[in-house]
Amino acid sequence: MAVLAFVIGVLVVVVGLGVSIGLHEIGHLAPAKRFNVETSRYMIGLGPVLWSKKVGETEYGLKLLPIGGYISMAGMYAPVRQKTRIRGVLGTLVQDARDANHESLEGVDTSRAFFRLPVWKRIVIMLGGPFMNLLLALVLFTVLYSGIGLQQTTTTVAAVAECVVPAGTEAAECGTDDPASPAKAAGLLPGDTLVSIDGAQVATFAEASEIIQAHPDEELSVVVRRDGAEQELRLTPVLAEREIAGDDGEVTTQSVGFAGMTAQVARVQQPLWSGAQATGDSLVRVAGIIVQLPVRLWDTAVDLFTGQPRDADGPLSVVGVGRLAGEVAAAEAPILDRVGAMVGLLGSVNIALFVFNLIPLLPLDGGHVAIALWDGLKRAWAKLRGAPEPAPADATKFVPVALLVVVFMVAMGALLMAADLFNPITLGG
Known part of the structure; x- marks a missing residue:
């Protein structure tokens, strides 16, 4: 198959x-x-x-x-x-x-x-x-x-941690002395949709995480939509060390507010102008490759004869494009993900x-x-x-x-x- x-x-x-x-x-x-x-x-x-x-x-x-x-x-x-x-x-x-x-x-x-x-x-x-x-x-x-949409975290809760596991540990289960996670203690359940936190409407899970991380040890009002109705919960994030990815992609360990919940991932349709923005970004990236084409080809030749892994953003032939397309089609992923790719x-x-x-x-x-x-x-x-x-x-x-x-x-x-x-x-x- x-x-x-x-x-x-x-x-x-x-x-x-x-x-x-x-x-x-x-x-x-x-x-x-x-x-x-x-x-x-x-x-x-x-x-x-x-x-x-x-x-x-x-x-x-x-x-x-x-x-x-x-x-x-x-x-x-x-x-x-x-x-x-x-x-x-x-x-x-x-x-x-x-x-x-x-x-x-x-x-x-x-x-x-x-x-x-x-x-x-x-x-x-x-x-x-x-x-x-x-x-x-x-x-x-x-x-x-704008049609298929991009995979993004949503404001719907996917899972709630049972406890707060100390940073740096590899424990898969909660210990008897591990405190319950703030999300568990607040009564949050998988399937709840976050509406607002601390009075601020949240449209993305990233917005919700930013508020929670900025308010350790402070009780926050959390409004969720559950079974079609809204209800208010009280959440008190704990101060914990967590890995945070910066704008430059560098991951650092910081002390922030922690709730202990994860978000569902779903395809979200982007605004109509997103296609034009993606086209512009792709133009800049491909133009950069063309400007550096002689150097890129030399690197490709060196990698070919030395067996070193090639640059994933390097130039491809029709054979390479066809091979990638075949791998995409044969990947174990939802059909919509493969079509999007x-x-x-x-x-x-x-x-x-x-x-x-x-x-x-x-x-x-x-x-x-x-x-x-x-x-x-x-x-x-x-x-x-x-x-x-x-x-x-x-x-x-x-x-x-x-x-x-x-x-x-x-x-x-x-x-x-x-x-x-x-x-x-x-x-x-």
């Missing part, structure tokens, strides 16, 4: 990744068609074509590997007539790119070419893909936080797609945006000087850089896949 659940988890991520890629490409395709750019292909996946159908001028299809996708637009690069002045291998690469670009424009209505569009329209088309991933991440995090995982994947595609290097979307901005600056400078409009920016000069980016991406993918197979990040960290 666990194996079947693992496979289902992997399939869910594969389908989710395919949907994310498909929406990314629709983000490019929709404005391209709106701006009348000739689009010949819309493909989800890489490798051999599994299915395709031509509708109008565009062939729509699915390919074998759900690890990418693309749309084919006419005239992605402006044609350049003169020969390149760059010598050597780099010059050959640039010239080959120019020749291939000329061949791709043969028989194409260049009035509908991408490079003919105003700068702002080119930017809209190229940012449309990442924007769809950001929008999908926002929807997924909103579903997770899968939704959060897919949201994080879409944030990663958004941030990575904004890197201003070809062939990524951010690279095309950078070329369009460069073209716009050239035109603005010429207009400012009263000079004729310059020729479109020559993007083929950056083909060597694009090739290096592709090589880096292939090498990165190979490294991360090897690490995810032989030194994986697991649910345990």
